[in-house]
Amino acid sequence: MSDSYDQISQQLKGRHRKSTRLKYISMSALALAAAFLLIFFADMLSKGLPAFQQAMINIEINYTEDASTNGRAAVDRDFSTLISRSVVRVIPLQMRNDPSLLGTTQNRWVLADGSVDQYLKGNRVRLDDEEMARIDRLVEEGKVEMQFNSGFFSRGDSKMPELAGILSAVVGTVMTMIVTLAIAFPIGVMTAVYLEEFAPDNRLTQLVEININNLAAIPSILFGLLGLAIFINFFGVPRSSPLVGGMTLALMTLPVIIISTRTALRSVPESIRHAAFGVGCSRWQVVKDHVLPLAMPGIMTGSIIGLAQAMGETAPLIIVGMVAFIPDVTASFTEAATVMPAQVFTWAGEPDRAFVEKTAGGIIVLLAVLISLNAAAVLLRKKFERRW
Amino acid sequence: MQTNQLFLIFCSVLLLLGLAAFFVGRSKATRVRASGTSMHAQPDQYAWFAVVATAGPAILVSALGAFVMLLIGSEIPTFSLLLASLAVAVVGLALGIKFIRSNFHARRAIETVILWVLAGAATISILTTLGILISIVGEALNFFQMYSFWEFITGTTWAPGNSFLMAAGRGEGASGGAEFGSVPLFAGTFMITAIAMCVAVPVGLLSAIYMAEFAPSRVRSFAKPMLEILAGIPTVVYGFFAAITVAPFIVQVTGAIGLDASFNNALAPGIVMGIMIIPFISSLSDDVINAVPDSMRQGSLALGMTKGETIRDVVVPAALPGIISASLLGMSRALGETMIVVMAAGMRPNLTINPLEEMTTVTVRIVAAMTGDLEFDSAETLSAFALGLVLFVVTLVLNLVSVIMIRRFRDKYRVNNL
Incomplete structure (x- = not known):
C-alpha cells in the first residue's frame, strides 16, 4: 500500500477543511451584503435625520408704517441676516391682509436662515465670527432653538434650504401613481387572465409571453424615450405632467403585474375550475366568479410590489420632463409636477451644502413609504395565502 | 377647456x-x-x-x-x-x-x-x-441622416457641444461641427458594468450558495427579505449614496496610497451598481441551485466527496446555465442603469482604462441630451435615440441569450417553476 491510513486521514482532514472554508467564504459574502445594508441605512439616517429639525428664532416684529412696504424695516437690523428671507418677504402682505397689525409689536418664532440652521447642526458655513458669536448668545438666551421641521412636510420645493419641503413631490407621486395604477392594473390583470385562461397555445401567444418577459428587463430609460416620442410628441400629452409620467410608468409596471397575476392564477387549483365547469358555468363565469376572487390576494400583492417599484423610478421621468422645480402643490393631472425620487435628484444637484440633509431627509421619507408598501404586500400575502 | x-x-x-x-x-x-x-x-x-x-x-x-x-x-x-x-x-x-x-x-x-x-x-x-x-x-434614423453610422460606431470623440451651430446652419465641416463618436461612451459603460459585475457575481453567487446549501432555515428566512430590501432601494438613492459617501471615500483611500482619483471616478458608481445587482443574481442563482436534483448531491456524497467538493464539482456545474443566465440579466441591468451613473459618474467622455478617472456612459449622455434646452430635432437630442437604439439591441440580445440558457437548464432537469 502506497498510502498509509495516516496519510489518507490527513488528506481527508484537508478536504474537510476546504469544505468548511467554502462555507465561511460564502457566509461572509452574505455578511458583506448585510454590512452594506447596515452602513447604507446608518449613513442615510445620520445625514437625513437633521432635516427633520429646523432652527427657529424668536424675534420682535414691529409692524411700522415703513414695514408695510419694506419688510426689512420690521425687524432689528442685527437679526435681519439671521432670519429666513421668506419671513421678511411676507410681512407687507400680512399687514395688507390685516390692517390692525399696524403699529403693534409682536414676539414670534420665525424660520432661521439656512446658514444659522447649518451652524447649529455643526456643519461648516459661511458666517463671520461676529455672527457666530451672536447666534451662540441667542441660543443661551433661549431665543434660538431647534424645533420639529413641520414645514418639510407642508411645503413644496424652494431654492432656500430652510423653506424647501417635500409636499409637492408627495402629491405629485400620489397623482402619478393613481394614473399608473388606473392603467396598469386593469390591463395587466386582463392580459394575464387572457394568457392564462383563454389563449390558445400557439405561436402568437408564445410571442406575447417572450415579449412580456423581455419588457420586464428592458432598461427603464428606454421607456422614457418611448414616453417622449409617442405620448408627448405624437399624442400631445402635456410634458412634465403626472398624466404622461403615470402613463410611462404604467407601461413599465405592466410586466410586473402580468407576471405576478399569472403566478396567482396558476396557483388556483384545477379542481376549482373543473367543479365550476361541472355545474355548467361558461369559461368567463368560471374566471370571473371563482378563479379571480381566489387569486385576488396574490394579484394585489404583485400590484403593490409593482407600484413600489414604479414609485422609486426616476430615469424615465427625467426624460419626460418630470424633474422640475415645483414650489406649489400640483392641482391637476395635466400640470407640471414632480415626484419624490425626482425631488431627491433635484436636491442632490443643488450646490448649497444644506440641501445634502434635505436630500437624505427626502430619501428617508421615500424609503419609509416604500418599505411600508412592501411590508403591506408581505402581510397581505401572509394573511390570505392559501395552501391547497 | x-x-x-x-x-x-x-x-x-x-x-x-x-x-x-x-x-x-x-x-x-x-x-x-x-x-x-x-x-x-x-x-x-x-x-x-x-x-x-x-x-x-x-x-x-x-x-x-x-x-x-x-x-x-x-x-x-x-x-x-x-x-x-x-x-x-x-x-x-x-x-x-x-x-x-x-x-x-x-x-x-x-x-x-x-x-x-x-x-x-x-x-x-x-x-x-x-x-x-x-x-x-x-x-435614430433621422440622426443617421445627419451623421454617418460608421463614424458613430467607430469615432473616438464625443463632442456634441457644437450641434446647435449645425442646427443653425453655421457648422463648418467636421472640424467646426459636432462629433458623435460613441466609442468613449461604450468604453465607459463597459468599464462601469465590468466593475459592477466584479462585485455582484462573486457576492451574489456565494450568497446564493450559502443560502441554498449551508444556511439553516432560520438564517434563510432572514436573509432572503434582506436581499429583497437591497433590490427595493430606488436607484436614485443608490446614486446619492455613491456620489456623496462612496466617491469621497475612494478619493481618500486612493489619496492615502498616493493615487490621484477624480471625485467622479468610475469605481464608486461601479461598486454601488454591483451592490444593487447582488439580489438579482443571488435570488435567481438560489432558485437554480435549489432546482438541481437532490439525486446528484446524493450520488456525489455517496462516492465520498465532501460537501464543498460536491458543491464545487457537481452542483455549481449543473446549475451553470442558470447562473450564467442570472449574470447576463444582471449585466443587462447594469448596462441600462441610469440614475447611479448620472449622479456619481462624470459627464466628460473619456477613453481610458483607469477606473479612478472620470468617465461617462451611454445613459448619462442620453439624460444630458434630453434635459438640455435643445430643439427636439437637433443632432444632440436625436443622438440620444441612436444611443438608446444601441442600448436596446444590446440588452435585448443579453435578455434573449439569458432566456435561452435558462430554458436549456429547465429542459435538462425538467424543472417547472423557473
Whole structure:
C-alpha cells in the first residue's frame, strides 16, 4: 500500500477543511451584503435625520408704517441676516391682509436662515465670527432653538434650504401613481387572465409571453424615450405632467403585474375550475366568479410590489420632463409636477451644502413609504395565502 | 377647456344611454320571458348585451376618430366626431333592444366581446415593445441622416457641444461641427458594468450558495427579505449614496496610497451598481441551485466527496446555465442603469482604462441630451435615440441569450417553476 491510513486521514482532514472554508467564504459574502445594508441605512439616517429639525428664532416684529412696504424695516437690523428671507418677504402682505397689525409689536418664532440652521447642526458655513458669536448668545438666551421641521412636510420645493419641503413631490407621486395604477392594473390583470385562461397555445401567444418577459428587463430609460416620442410628441400629452409620467410608468409596471397575476392564477387549483365547469358555468363565469376572487390576494400583492417599484423610478421621468422645480402643490393631472425620487435628484444637484440633509431627509421619507408598501404586500400575502 | 367640457358631456350622455339600454333591455327580456317563451339567457344578460351594443361601437368610433385626427392633423372637429359617436350609440341601442329575442344567445355574444377585450389588452404589451422600437428607430434614423453610422460606431470623440451651430446652419465641416463618436461612451459603460459585475457575481453567487446549501432555515428566512430590501432601494438613492459617501471615500483611500482619483471616478458608481445587482443574481442563482436534483448531491456524497467538493464539482456545474443566465440579466441591468451613473459618474467622455478617472456612459449622455434646452430635432437630442437604439439591441440580445440558457437548464432537469 502506497498510502498509509495516516496519510489518507490527513488528506481527508484537508478536504474537510476546504469544505468548511467554502462555507465561511460564502457566509461572509452574505455578511458583506448585510454590512452594506447596515452602513447604507446608518449613513442615510445620520445625514437625513437633521432635516427633520429646523432652527427657529424668536424675534420682535414691529409692524411700522415703513414695514408695510419694506419688510426689512420690521425687524432689528442685527437679526435681519439671521432670519429666513421668506419671513421678511411676507410681512407687507400680512399687514395688507390685516390692517390692525399696524403699529403693534409682536414676539414670534420665525424660520432661521439656512446658514444659522447649518451652524447649529455643526456643519461648516459661511458666517463671520461676529455672527457666530451672536447666534451662540441667542441660543443661551433661549431665543434660538431647534424645533420639529413641520414645514418639510407642508411645503413644496424652494431654492432656500430652510423653506424647501417635500409636499409637492408627495402629491405629485400620489397623482402619478393613481394614473399608473388606473392603467396598469386593469390591463395587466386582463392580459394575464387572457394568457392564462383563454389563449390558445400557439405561436402568437408564445410571442406575447417572450415579449412580456423581455419588457420586464428592458432598461427603464428606454421607456422614457418611448414616453417622449409617442405620448408627448405624437399624442400631445402635456410634458412634465403626472398624466404622461403615470402613463410611462404604467407601461413599465405592466410586466410586473402580468407576471405576478399569472403566478396567482396558476396557483388556483384545477379542481376549482373543473367543479365550476361541472355545474355548467361558461369559461368567463368560471374566471370571473371563482378563479379571480381566489387569486385576488396574490394579484394585489404583485400590484403593490409593482407600484413600489414604479414609485422609486426616476430615469424615465427625467426624460419626460418630470424633474422640475415645483414650489406649489400640483392641482391637476395635466400640470407640471414632480415626484419624490425626482425631488431627491433635484436636491442632490443643488450646490448649497444644506440641501445634502434635505436630500437624505427626502430619501428617508421615500424609503419609509416604500418599505411600508412592501411590508403591506408581505402581510397581505401572509394573511390570505392559501395552501391547497 | 371647451374640449374638456364637450368630453364630459359626451361621457354623461353615453352613460345615460347605457343606463337606458340596461333597463329597457331588462324589462323587454323580462316581458318576453313572462309571456311564457323560454329564452337562451337571463334577463340581466340581455340587458348587459344591450349596454355593450350601445357603448362599445360608440367608444370605438370616437377612439378611432381621435386617432385618425392625430394622424392626419385635426380635420374632423371634435364636436362632430363626438356627435357621430353618439349617433352610433343610439343606433346601437336600437339594434341591441331589437336583438332581445328568445332565440338569441346573449351570454355567448357578451363573452365573445369580453374575449376580444381581453385579447386586446394582451396586445398592449406587444404594442409597447413596438412603440419603443418605432420611437427609437425612427429618431435614430433621422440622426443617421445627419451623421454617418460608421463614424458613430467607430469615432473616438464625443463632442456634441457644437450641434446647435449645425442646427443653425453655421457648422463648418467636421472640424467646426459636432462629433458623435460613441466609442468613449461604450468604453465607459463597459468599464462601469465590468466593475459592477466584479462585485455582484462573486457576492451574489456565494450568497446564493450559502443560502441554498449551508444556511439553516432560520438564517434563510432572514436573509432572503434582506436581499429583497437591497433590490427595493430606488436607484436614485443608490446614486446619492455613491456620489456623496462612496466617491469621497475612494478619493481618500486612493489619496492615502498616493493615487490621484477624480471625485467622479468610475469605481464608486461601479461598486454601488454591483451592490444593487447582488439580489438579482443571488435570488435567481438560489432558485437554480435549489432546482438541481437532490439525486446528484446524493450520488456525489455517496462516492465520498465532501460537501464543498460536491458543491464545487457537481452542483455549481449543473446549475451553470442558470447562473450564467442570472449574470447576463444582471449585466443587462447594469448596462441600462441610469440614475447611479448620472449622479456619481462624470459627464466628460473619456477613453481610458483607469477606473479612478472620470468617465461617462451611454445613459448619462442620453439624460444630458434630453434635459438640455435643445430643439427636439437637433443632432444632440436625436443622438440620444441612436444611443438608446444601441442600448436596446444590446440588452435585448443579453435578455434573449439569458432566456435561452435558462430554458436549456429547465429542459435538462425538467424543472417547472423557473
